Amino acid sequence: MLKNDENKKIEIAKVETQEKNDDVIKFDNTYVFEGKExxxxxxxxxxxxxxxxxxxxxxxxxxxxxxxxxxxxYTTGYSLCAASVLTGKPIEFFKGLSAxxxxxxxxxxxxxxxxxx
Numbered sequence: 001m002l003k004n005d006e007n008k009k010i011e012i013a014k015v016e017t018q019e020k021n022d023d024v025i026k027f028d029n030t031y032v033f034e035g036k037e038x039x040x041x042x043x044x045x046x047x048x049x050x051x052x053x054x055x056x057x058x059x060x061x062x063x064x065x066x067x068x069x070x071x072x073x074y075t076t077g078y079s080l081c082a083a084s085v086l087t088g089k090p091i092e093f094f095k096g097l098s099a100x101x102x103x104x105x106x107x108x109x110x111x112x113x114x115x116x117x
Contacts, residue, residue, distance in 0.1 A: 025104045033093050041105070043086050046112045057082040064091060073113050079106040
């Protein structure tokens with residue numbers, strides 16, 4: 001039988017693994033971009049999304065849209081720009097995704113930014 005400390009370590013490891021897996025968006029269908037197939041996208045650790053990264057996402061967002069919104073972080077476009085900054089993938093990668101996959105990404109990033117995730 002495991003001691004209480006060992007049980008706690010196992011539970012902490014399970015939670016950490018689950019949290020990491022929560023930042024992986026599984027695609028319903030295989031997505032092909034530049035000849036490579038993708039079944040998921042790992043947004044990385046959203047907790048490492050810094051103010052500088054948010055600024056980079058906003059700069060990218062403003063460069064590709066004419067939308068002068070004061071709070072772009074609530075838009076689909078901003079979520080895709082944030083995903084681009086987080087993953088290092090070009091914005092074109094995200095623009096080719098199906099609406100269903102985009103909404104998964106938007107929900108994950110938007111929820112995180114609003115303190116829901």
